[in-house]
Amino acid sequence: MSKLDLFNNLMILAASDGFAREEIEYLAAKSHLWGISANDVEAAIVGSEEGEIFLPETQSEREELLREMIRLMAADGHLSDLEKRICATASARMDFTFKQFEQILNSLLESK
Secondary structure: OOHHHHHHHHHHHHHOOOOOHHHHHHHHHHHHHOOOOHHHHHHHHHHHOOOOOOOOOOHHHHHHHHHHHHHHHHHOOOOOHHHHHHHHHHHHHOOOOHHHHHHHHHHHHHOO
């Protein structure tokens, strides 16, 4: 999965409940870190309202996506019900068990 695909997925998640300031800051930092152009950021914003999360094929890419989704959700200190449902649905569609999801979530919370 390219960093642009990953960024687009995160943009869709952030748009699901409206963009919080912290989420925008997180996405801005990621776009800079991953070398995503302003044009691609703009396209991601436009596409976020109608987009569907793209699920990667490899397990390592799926785990990276899930980790980034959780980090984004936690950026504003508020996990909306819609964000939780999207993340849980994506996790299930990527064939993670609930136990695996919990382990990933807990490892991220412990590293803070």
